[in-house]
Amino acid sequence: MGSPGNVSWFSDIGLSDRPDVGGKGGSLGELLRAGIAVPPGFVVRTQAFESFLEVVERTSPIRTRVESLSPDDLEAVTVCSKALRAQLEETALPHSVTDEVAAAYAQLCSSPTAVAVRSSATTEDASDASFAGLQDTYLWLNSRDETLRRLRSCWASLYSVESICYRRRHGFPEASVAMAVVVQTMVDARCAGVMFTRSPTTGDRSVITIEGAWGLGSAVVGGEVTPDRWVIGKITGEISVRDISEKKIKHVPLSAGGVEAIPVEPELVQAACMSDAELQTLRDLARKVERHYGRSQDIEWAVDRHGGGILLLQSRPETVWSKRESAPVARAAENPLSHVMSIFGGRR
């Protein structure tokens, strides 16, 4: 296909492309590579950001100005941030970027489809989840122009007060800071939620914990509803915990764009939002993703209301338990028989 331009489809990228497509984009491409269904979409590569920034810097310098800031001088950072964000949001995109994004958008949304525009920063990393949260995400956008506008908003969010302070405090060189942006169709979810490929409470790697509720996942992630909760044996498929909660509200997309919370139909409030067969499908997906990455994962999933099946929206390495790996339960013994002393030798 020759050298990649400003835009790459998920199917053409993977984790190794992270410097050019960011963490989120790379992860979505990687999931596709592992044979996992994700909502279709593309990434606006970092080179588009670079060419955009080049245009902006023709008017006034950006990077040198940020590098001159002290993270402790909040006032100066705030003034600078405000100016830079306004400047970025007002500057027209280079034609090449507009054309390529518009073409990809037209292909993605050949029938009217809402999209999400998500920041996919190159510094975004699992071990640095705090930074990942600093960039913006825009959901349920209904037009090309809105998409292009939010693309600039994502880039501009690199210059939020928090982001600048964070980079200054860690001394990251501004020249290495770039951002890719993911444009992805939204899933109108019948139900959605998260899952961990180990127990968040005991760290047990042999179980998968699934949480889900009616409607869009934002209600679960945002903590607006107590989700149903299941614990499933990763290998056996045994469902050992079924906590079905009272789910009074759900998030649904608004036709004008955005999301609203509405009451759940009375007969569904106490009903499990996932069938056992669907839970087993999630388990298969979780095992596949975990095996692909070789470590525990924290996954967002959704069930398409319009028959598109179960899709994964995101998968990140699990961070809490992975960080506190404890001593092995037992080590190989010179005399294998000495293990039985754990039973016969009494408590120590």
Added chain:
Amino acid sequence: MHFPEPMSAFDMVTAEAAYCALGSSSTRVHCIPTTLGIDHRIINGRVYIGGNAVTDPAEIARRTVEFQKRAFYYYENWERLYAQWREKMLALIHDARALPELALPEFEPLEHVHAGRGVASNHYLLETYQKTLEGYFRMWHHHFEFLLLGYGAYLTFFGFCKGAFPQISDQTVARMVAGIEAEIFRPDEELRRLARCAVDLGVDAQFQEGLSVQAVIDSLQQTGEPGRAWLGELETSREPWFNINVGDGFYHYHRSWNDDLSMAFAGLPGYISRLKAGESLERPVEKLQAERRQLIEDYRELLSSDEERAAYDQMITLAHRVFPYVEGHKFYCEHWYTNLFFNKIREFGALLAAHGFFANQEDVFHLTHYELEAAIIDLMTSWSNGSPPRGPERWPEIVAQRKAAIAEWSKHDMPPALGPVPDVIDDPAIVMLWGITSETLDTWLNAGSEAAGNEIRGFAASSGVVEGPACVVRSVEEIVRLRQGDILVCQVTNPTWAPIFQKIAGAVSDIGGSMSHAAIVAREYSLPAVVGTGTATSRIKDGQRIRVDGGRGIVTILQ
């Protein structure tokens, strides 16, 4: 927990013989560091047990040195010692079968006199009785020769799995260790073989639901050669594989398939109709073995480091090494030998009944084994001197009293445990053999407060959820009442009940742990099962709709 029903006077011999052998093994033979033997008391016919823990660190250390010299030798030489064990056990069974029939003729047979035997028939009564009893006590020593070591090796692996995977279910660990070709599957396999023979010989129509064993045999005889050929095959299967009793071997009235063929015959119509529907009744041994290998490999992969994997490999290797004994010994001990033993005592019962000691042979089980010896000596003496024996004056009244006592005791539920609650239960024998932990005790202590609820908790033995009508079965005779789709509720399930597992939708028992043979068979049949509930047969009424959640160990009474 082995003794849910009040024991008759004679049956208490099992408590004496078993705890005597168990204690010898742990206190003095293998010198388990933290425990001596099991003490027991009998209250209202129920046997209660208690551990005799060693707590002094210096004493534990002293015993540890001894333990490692003894137990480790057994582990290292397991296969050789186990092969030797089977030889010893088969010899013991041979000796028990070779015991003479009991005879007290009016005159000593002439050939004994001419041969100059010089010892009269009455002496052989005592000799046979003492040999019978001696063999039973010896059998229990064999029973415990390896058992604690076997369970200990299994529990070592079990504990590791629980440490590495805090939420792994007991039954998953059991599935990783359990054997595929253990003796316990054999009686059921013989039954499947007999079903195939019936079809091959064209006598399958003779086997109909609800027919008595005698009716089936009569109609087979009428078919002539094919029916006789099938009955010949039946005889082949019976020795030794039908020498399994329908309980756990602790009550004289839990008879074997051989003593009462109705359990075995109950399974045949079902197997025959499955065969005729084109189903293969072969156990998919290779598939089961492959599944077990995969399960072990999958959990291994989840471990956090190669260091843990190496420990896992060491522990499961040892668990697999010891497990054939853990699974196999019951067939030889609790089943085959115990059947021979109780049947020999029955012969004494018949002899004494014939001499007016009591009304029928089964009454003999209301005498203790000491009293029985006294009764036999009474009869010997009376035969020798020509005076009437004293027994007929004495025993009928005592037998009647004891029968009444058992009838009364069985009307009352007894608490599952007695005495002060121990701070901690750390006795490997108690934990291993009875699955009793501090958690179990807590459940028992709280049982009273939740008695009004409709939930009964037990061990999760085989996962799956099923609802259906309960069929509460208290004795083997009742199994004919089971209909397709019923949920079996019983005191003890046992491998010998396997033939009816094809009929039922789920199983609930009062007694048993996740490694009990019932649990193993239930998993094999993918049948939801909850075992060790303690109270299911007293709380669930026949015909009630219940839900069995075998993955969580919960039984719910729905109506």
